[in-house]
Amino acid sequence: MVNADVPHDPAKALEYKESGNKCFQAGDYVQAEALYSKAINHDPSNPLLYTNRSMALLKLHLYPRVILDTRHAISLLPHNMKAYFQLAQAQIALGDPSSALTSAKKAHEFCVEECMSGGKGASSIGPITELVLRAKKEDWERKVPDWCVDDITFSVMLDPTKTGQSYDRSSIMEHLRRSPTDPLTREPLQVSDLRPNLALRAACEEFLQENGWAVDW
Template sequence: TSPRRRPPSPLHPHEAALYSSIALGPREPVAFCSGHGAVEPGLPSVPRRVDASDPHSTLPSHHRARNRPAVMSRAMLLKEDGNRHFQAGDFVGADSLYSKAILADPKNPALFTNRAMARLRLRLWDSAISDCNSCLALAPDNMKAAYYLSQAQLAIGDYDAALDSARSAHSLCAVTNDKSLAAVTAAVLRCKKERWEDRERKRKREGQELETELLELLGRRRDELLSAEADDVERNSIQDETACKMAVLQQTFERARAQSDERRQVPEWAIDDISFGVMIDPVITKTGKSYERASIMEHLRRHLTDPLTREPLMPGDLRPNLALRQACEEYLEDNGWAVDW
């Protein structure tokens, strides 16, 4: 028996190239095409006959039709190489390879999300946002682009935009029943929490500034009264009265701060009985029980039964609980701390 031929060794993507040429033989032209890669030493090359009357017919029609896929495959090779660099933690190298892939195939939305992912790891927030927007311009329903966009917007403190992007990603997940629904739900909650915390910081800062301003006004008013009063008894009275007003003012602000910092109990109607977190997208079962969409869908991937009654339950049996969703939305708007409850 003849020895088995060893398969060609894989070629590094950077060394890959497309070769096509024509050699004029003694009687008729011969076209050579090696595709992606190089010919293994020792392997025979196979010539193809072509029509010499047509200067553009260097390759058969089915080979010419594959010219565009050849460019696409080069982009995919670069993408796969970029994925390997990303998995190895070389995010700079991955970014460079994804950029080359985009130059080879600028209409492929997946290449932009891959580069956005690398740029998120590199903390290049503005560049990641640009890539996500480029992807969404090509594919408006790309869930990954909306998800990554939310992360980048959150990192630069654009909390309203981040929440909008996270909600878009969540809606796309819910429609397609994507397995990333739980992660995207967590992203929505994180955006809500960070937006609430940002508003709380601003509210506290404004409250402190208001308290300082009012105390200064009381102090100036006291000084004006004292400068116009010569009687010592009246002067002492003015000072005591002003000190009392300042103390009351400070106590009022302290009580307001204490109440706002107090962690209250989350109402039971807002809690998902599977994850025990606050719901943001509740759906209702046939029995009238509501669950967070991500939680119940994850449960149904394992068991097609109602968590409460154990009766058969299918994803198509679930319906959005819009009234409860609105109530949870309003509750989290005023109680962002409840996200970590």
């Protein structure tokens, strides 16, 4: 919360921010958060101060406050890679992988844009990509039953075939072009050995009809 009685003073805000950075680097996240809050009081329209404070709040596991700060930072600077990245971390920590995936994808989009324009995004692309994959995996595991998932591509099977183990036809055909073996058992396997799994196909089709979002995974 901003103290309206504190005079607007960007220079003073910068002093508090730099002191907060030193505390953060020393591992004193409580003091860092307090100093960033003082900086915000002196310059409440600076989006970078909110992402600095939310960085400390993440370390303190105060995730609801992280969400408030990052959303405010985004309202001040919509193309805010750091804010979306921190927001995604808080959302996944609070058990909301679906929202985290949306936020992480935004962070990734802005990170790529920054890289292409010669900015500093290159150092962030790895952690952001990892977070996208983690959120996608957690969201997937929460929603998609194991029997729908192809063990080669980890997507929902559209045309299951059975060889003992069921695979989607397109993925097993692609695998057999590279290696005439079962992907899991490594035993010899030919295209002629494949048989349609009609019961599983019907079940997968029903699942996709009821959960259209799964087609995009």
